[in-house]
Amino acid sequence: MGNVYGTPSHKVTAADVSSLDYTNMTVQDSGNDNWGNYFAKMQFDTGGCGGASGGFRVDINNLVGSGWRWEYITFKWTMAGVTSCWNFNSSSDYGSAGTNGLELYNGLTYPVGPISGTNLEGLSTDKVFFCQNTFNTAYDAGYNAVQMSRCDNSVDYNVFHSSYAHSDGLEKYFYMRRRRTSSTGVAGPSHSRSCNATGSGAWAKVSDIVVFRNPND
Numbered sequence: 001m002g003n004v005y006g007t008p009s010h011k012v013t014a015a016d017v018s019s020l021d022y023t024n025m026t027v028q029d030s031g032n033d034n035w036g037n038y039f040a041k042m043q044f045d046t047g048g049c050g051g052a053s054g055g056f057r058v059d060i061n062n063l064v065g066s067g068w069r070w071e072y073i074t075f076k077w078t079m080a081g082v083t084s085c086w087n088f089n090s091s092s093d094y095g096s097a098g099t100n101g102l103e104l105y106n107g108l109t110y111p112v113g114p115i116s117g118t119n120l121e122g123l124s125t126d127k128v129f130f131c132q133n134t135f136n137t138a139y140d141a142g143y144n145a146v147q148m149s150r151c152d153n154s155v156d157y158n159v160f161h162s163s164y165a166h167s168d169g170l171e172k173y174f175y176m177r178r179r180r181t182s183s184t185g186v187a188g189p190s191h192s193r194s195c196n197a198t199g200s201g202a203w204a205k206v207s208d209i210v211v212f213r214n215p216n217d
Contacts, residue, residue: 010065012038012209018186022056023095028203039207044081048094048194055087055095055192058206062184070211071180072123073102075189078173081202084195085151089178092149094194101187103179105148123214127177151194175208 010016014032024046033039038058046052064070077088087093089102107126180187189206196202 008213010211012060012211014038016061016064018059018061020058024052024054025056037208039205041203041205043200044193044196044198044202047196047198053094053192053194055097057097057100057190058188059186060188061186064211068213071214072212074175074177074210075206076173076175076208078205081197083193084153087149087192089190090149093192095192097190097192100190101181101183101185103181126179128174
């Protein structure tokens with residue numbers, strides 16, 4: 001356990017995970033990394049678009065650390081493969097991932113780049129952050145918006161669009177901060193896709209998960 005500005009925090013390990021649930025996906029790898037942090041790297045096996053869609057969620061226990069209930073969470077998404085439709089802990093869902101116990105996103109759609117003052121909102125505001133060089137060719141082209149759900153294949157909003165291929169070999173990644181609902185059940189990151197690429201090169205990885213206690217508790 002550590003402290004960040006007086007707020008107890010806890011890095012999530014495999015022991016804190018109730019379950020890894022997924023639909024039409026293959027687990028490429030999961031468990032604790034070399035630093036003891038839990039991660040899950042998931043492959044998309046179906047393409048959706050009127051057929052079966054794929055999605056997954058990580059369920060984190062209600063109580064962590066020395067037995068306190070967490071209320072805020074940060075985690076890193078690393079992405080590969082193109083898709084027209086996606087969901088990150090949103091009610092607009094594919095593959096049964098859903099909001100998974102987190103509040104609907106209330107942060108800015110953009111900017112998400114290294115713009116002064118955008119990383120310092122209060123705990124009541126959700127955030128997509130630390131996106132320098134995140135989507136490489138897309139970001140270099142001036143694209144800097146991330147949305148929690150989308151399904152129109154518009155190049156202006158789709159960070160997974162084939163026009164933004166990462167030919168330099170770097171995956172697309174970003175960090176996210178979200179708030180938990182008032183329930184006492186399990187909750188955690190979720191992601192799903194439809195009208196997407198499939199196979200070993202089409203995957204999503206969630207890692208570096210840290211949960212925080214409300215400093216007012």
